[in-house]
Amino acid sequence: MVVAGGVEVCDDSNYDRKRELKAFDDSKAGVKGLVDAGVTKVPRMFIRPPDNLRDASDTKKIQFSIPVIDLEGIENNPVRRKEIIDEVRHASETWGFFQVVNHGIPSSILEEMKDGVQRFFEQDIEVKKEFYARDRVRRYRYTSNFDLYTSPFANWRDTCFCVMAPDPPKPEELPAVLRDIQLEYRKQVIRLGSSLFKLLSEALGLKPSHLEEMGCAEGLSALCHYYPPCPEPELTLGTSKHSDNDFLTVLLQDQIGGLQVLHQDQWVDVPPVPGALVVNIGDLLQS
Numbered sequence: 001m002v003v004a005g006g007v008e009v010c011d012d013s014n015y016d017r018k019r020e021l022k023a024f025d026d027s028k029a030g031v032k033g034l035v036d037a038g039v040t041k042v043p044r045m046f047i048r049p050p051d052n053l054r055d056a057s058d059t060k061k062i063q064f065s066i067p068v069i070d071l072e073g074i075e076n077n078p079v080r081r082k083e084i085i086d087e088v089r090h091a092s093e094t095w096g097f098f099q100v101v102n103h104g105i106p107s108s109i110l111e112e113m114k115d116g117v118q119r120f121f122e123q124d125i126e127v128k129k130e131f132y133a134r135d136r137v138r139r140y141r142y143t144s145n146f147d148l149y150t151s152p153f154a155n156w157r158d159t160c161f162c163v164m165a166p167d168p169p170k171p172e173e174l175p176a177v178l179r180d181i182q183l184e185y186r187k188q189v190i191r192l193g194s195s196l197f198k199l200l201s202e203a204l205g206l207k208p209s210h211l212e213e214m215g216c217a218e219g220l221s222a223l224c225h226y227y228p229p230c231p232e233p234e235l236t237l238g239t240s241k242h243s244d245n246d247f248l249t250v251l252l253q254d255q256i257g258g259l260q261v262l263h264q265d266q267w268v269d270v271p272p273v274p275g276a277l278v279v280n281i282g283d284l285l286q287s
Contacts, residue, residue: 117160197248250278
């Protein structure tokens with residue numbers, strides 16, 4: 001059987017992976033296009049290898065909880081600021097991840113950003129196709145699986161990407177359905193990022209401005225993932241295991257959850273906390 005841009009969902013001896021990948025890519029419809037076409041089986045290009053499936057089935061787990069740090073009082077309470085710095089130091093050393101609440105970004109902006117991303121991916125495919133690209137020429141680009149042709153299996157997700165600093169896009173370069181909120185979210189995240197770099201600098205025993213003076217806060221990229229419903233979720237993943245080659249990642253996740261981090265050789269769930277943001281100490285900062 002063939003669906004959505006020629007993507008095969010049957011298992012037969014004539015399977016041609018390169019042809020399947022190209023058909024999927026050429027459709028510019030993404031995973032959302034497969035779902036809209038009514039696919040009932042996960043195409044082979046998305047299926048994880050058997051060993052990968054077995055690795056995910058281990059149920060003998062120790063219960064861990066990722067740290068949640070309350071930033072209330074960070075600016076006007078010196079005692080509380082010192083406590084927060086100690087919490088950031090401990091979480092960074094032991095986890096490399098933590099969640100922050102009372103971070104100063106209104107919940108209304110977080111919700112509108114998530115809604116804007118959803119509006120983009122759920123708009124008419126012909127409008128969305130205008131932003132589909134695999135090169136870096138387009139300032140705002142939408143695609144599905146940046147490593148589609150090199151990864152052993154594709155992830156069940158679509159993605160949009162934009163470099164927001166130091167050279168932000170012009171408003172007209174952003175999709176109309178999320179233009180205003182993306183620009184506002186940029187301002188809010190830059191402010192929060194500055195606060196986090198100050199905390200991390202002090203946690204390292206350095207002056208507050210140290211990491212920013214190194215240039216750690218100069219760049220900002222917005223990476224927005226969309227995970228359509230999957231007919232066979234046990235066969236694939238929304239995001240494969242990976243590390244982020246950045247200084248710092250601030251992650252806004254929805255209330256459905258699904259994010260996991262590797263801690264003491266065990267995958268630990270990061271339960272959504274209303275209004276919270278997940279902070280990931282990236283590879284460059286850890287080095």
